[in-house]
Amino acid sequence: MYNGGVPRPSVLLESWTELVEYFRTQMRTDPDMASAVAAIRTLLEFLRRDKGETILGLRESLKWATDCLTRVDSSVAVSSGGELFLRFISLTSLEHQDLARCKKVMEERGELFLEKISLSRTKVAKLCHTFIKDGAKILTHSYSRVVLRVLEKAAAEKKRFTVYVTESQPDTAGRQMAEALRRLGVPVTVVLDAAVGYVLEKVDLVIVGAEGVVESGGIINKIGTYQMAVCSKAHNKPFYVVAESFKFVRLYPLNQQDVPDRFKYKADTLNNVSELSKEHPVIDYTPPSLITLLFTDLGVLTPSAVSDELIKLYL
Amino acid sequence: MLVEDKKQTEQKKYFRTQMRTDPDMASAVAAIRTLLEFLRRDKGETILGLRESLKWATDCLTRVDSSVAVSSGGELFLRFISLTSLEHQDLARCKKVMEERGELFLEKISLSRTKVAKLCHTFIKDGAKILTHSYSRVVLRVLEKAAAEKKRFTVYVTESQPDTAGRQMAEALRRLGVPVTVVLDAAVGYVLEKVDLVIVGAEGVVESGGIINKIGTYQMAVCSKAHNKPFYVVAESFKFVRLYPLNQQDVPDRFKYKADTLNNVSELSKEHPVIDYTPPSLITLLFTDLGVLTPSAVSDELIKLYL
Numbered sequence: 001m002y003n004g005g006v007p008r009p010s011v012l013l014e015s016w017t018e019l020v021e022y023f024r025t026q027m028r029t030d031p032d033m034a035s036a037v038a039a040i041r042t043l044l045e046f047l048r049r050d051k052g053e054t055i056l057g058l059r060e061s062l063k064w065a066t067d068c069l070t071r072v073d074s075s076v077a078v079s080s081g082g083e084l085f086l087r088f089i090s091l092t093s094l095e096h097q098d099l100a101r102c103k104k105v106m107e108e109r110g111e112l113f114l115e116k117i118s119l120s121r122t123k124v125a126k127l128c129h130t131f132i133k134d135g136a137k138i139l140t141h142s143y144s145r146v147v148l149r150v151l152e153k154a155a156a157e158k159k160r161f162t163v164y165v166t167e168s169q170p171d172t173a174g175r176q177m178a179e180a181l182r183r184l185g186v187p188v189t190v191v192l193d194a195a196v197g198y199v200l201e202k203v204d205l206v207i208v209g210a211e212g213v214v215e216s217g218g219i220i221n222k223i224g225t226y227q228m229a230v231c232s233k234a235h236n237k238p239f240y241v242v243a244e245s246f247k248f249v250r251l252y253p254l255n256q257q258d259v260p261d262r263f264k265y266k267a268d269t270l271n272n273v274s275e276l277s278k279e280h281p282v283i284d285y286t287p288p289s290l291i292t293l294l295f296t297d298l299g300v301l302t303p304s305a306v307s308d309e310l311i312k313l314y315l
Numbered sequence: 316m317l318v319e320d321k322k323q324t325e326q327k328k329y330f331r332t333q334m335r336t337d338p339d340m341a342s343a344v345a346a347i348r349t350l351l352e353f354l355r356r357d358k359g360e361t362i363l364g365l366r367e368s369l370k371w372a373t374d375c376l377t378r379v380d381s382s383v384a385v386s387s388g389g390e391l392f393l394r395f396i397s398l399t400s401l402e403h404q405d406l407a408r409c410k411k412v413m414e415e416r417g418e419l420f421l422e423k424i425s426l427s428r429t430k431v432a433k434l435c436h437t438f439i440k441d442g443a444k445i446l447t448h449s450y451s452r453v454v455l456r457v458l459e460k461a462a463a464e465k466k467r468f469t470v471y472v473t474e475s476q477p478d479t480a481g482r483q484m485a486e487a488l489r490r491l492g493v494p495v496t497v498v499l500d501a502a503v504g505y506v507l508e509k510v511d512l513v514i515v516g517a518e519g520v521v522e523s524g525g526i527i528n529k530i531g532t533y534q535m536a537v538c539s540k541a542h543n544k545p546f547y548v549v550a551e552s553f554k555f556v557r558l559y560p561l562n563q564q565d566v567p568d569r570f571k572y573k574a575d576t577l578n579n580v581s582e583l584s585k586e587h588p589v590i591d592y593t594p595p596s597l598i599t600l601l602f603t604d605l606g607v608l609t610p611s612a613v614s615d616e617l618i619k620l621y622l
Contacts (some may be wrong), residue, residue, distance in 0.1 A: 231534050
């Protein structure tokens with residue numbers, strides 16, 4: 001029985017471990033999958049196994065499940081992806097007499113949603129690769145699977161380009177990106193985070209991924225993105241962002257401090273460390289004035305158009 | 316030539332000993348001591364020969380330590396000691412005059428850091444939050460002076476890869492009792508909202524009024540400009556160098572990489588450069604022992620030095 005929408009403790013613990021286990025398995029089987037996609041698969045499975053008696057209870061438990069997942073993986077996309085999933089499956093007539101039939105409708109919509117977002121990276125790549133001209137020098141930041149997909153597509157179209165990747169401390173994810181690009185046969189150079197200003201003279205364009213896209217059209221991404229954007233503006237180089245639409249999130253930060261702490265640090269840090277001010281934040285916020293274009297599966301958008309698209313998604 | 320090799324090794328040894336005995340000394344000061352000693356021991360027969368061998372000695376030293384200051388310091392030393400009447404009949408007397416001027420020069424520059432600190436610490440207000448880059452002994456001296464004047468301030472230092480020199484700076488500041496936070500190089504834009512001013516050292520000051528400093532300084536300057544925070548540079552006057560780069564590529568390779576890298580590696584394009592150039596438009600003020608200068612005033616001062 002649900003008690004004001006909050007499941008009983010024993011039910012909680014059991015399903016929590018199951019949930020986390022399923023999520024982790026998903027991430028392990030396909031390392032190329034976005035963590036948000038893995039989260040949505042988990043939520044869909046949770047929906048299927050749920051034994052609730054009311055629609056309201058179902059929604060409550062799905063919200064609780066999303067909350068659990070954000071405590072495992074604190075990235076913005078998991079949070080926004082979960083919310084969009086919930087809205088999408090509820091965005092239909094749930095006026096059936098039978099609870100089982102309602103659930104079935106929700107499951108079908110859930111599967112539809114999952115299918116759509118699995119194709120989103122390919123759509124983004126198709127839109128973006130045309131902006132990479134032959135002989136271009138590209139600068140990118142840290143490891144982004146979307147950017148990797150875009151560059152794969154450009155390479156498949158037989159374009160010749162070179163890439164500079166920032167090393168991206170503290171986890172040196174940039175080296176992983178460089179490895180992946182070398183396997184594609186793309187000439188790549190790893191540069192220090194401090195060398196972004198130095199290298200920007202030489203590059204033609206900058207492409208970065210995004211962990212979340214906010215209402216103003218700005219983005220939340222790995223730390224170092226903001227200063228890359230400022231320097232690109234100073235050098236008048238186009239600053240492109242590639243992101244899937246499930247990363248659109250209902251936030252409106254005005255500066256770096258406005259981004260909630262739950263996104264700024266990794267989940268482990270949030271759970272274990274008490275003095276957050278001593279930790280290095282892992283993300284920063286880039287305002288829309290520094291972004292040239294955003295490539296999403298909803299189309300190529302200017303930052304000002306993002307809020308319109310966001311409204312359409314969340315309505 | 317064997318004699319030359321011997322002299323070179325002797326010189327390098329002296330230079331290294333100087334650096335070891337006083338780790339707080341600027342490498343350029345150590346280089347100038349070495350040149351002075353070289354002058355004393357030199358057995359040349361002509362003034363012209365003396366100048367040539369001093370130039371050769373400076374060249375050797377830049378191959379040990381490729382920082383801009385060693386190169387500019389050496390050149391200024393040579394000009395300063397020759398900037399006098401050398402019309403004596405006796406070579407020994409000329410040499411003596413040169414040695415005296417050399418010692419005078421050395422004395423002046425040993426005091427330069429203190430002069431800079433005296434000028435700069437007044438710009439640090441009580442309760443200020445300062446951002447600095449990597450390890451700079453001049454900035455450290457300025458902050459020491461400000462702390463001695465009982466000012467309360469906090470410092471953010473960038474870690475400064477690839478040698479993480481920023482941590483050394485943080486350690487030194489902790490010993491002074493200054494609250495310090497080490498931030499990632501990538502976090503400069505993130506942290507600039509919170510700071511009041513930015514102070515950096517310089518490895519070299521160029522003719523345009525721009526500076527050459529550890530890599531990461533340029534993007535710190537761009538971000539400071541974007542946030543409208545004052546960007547101060549502290550440098551001694553022997554760092555003024557006769558270069559006029561227009562962009563990052565114009566800085567000569569011999570300054571961009573450490574001496575070991577230049578000697579051992581053939582493909583320089585694969586190496587990480589250790590310095591970058593910051594144009595004068597991004598710098599608010601330069602604090603030197605010649606006074607507090609705007610970037611445009613630097614070229615005038617430089618001309619006076621090198622004339």
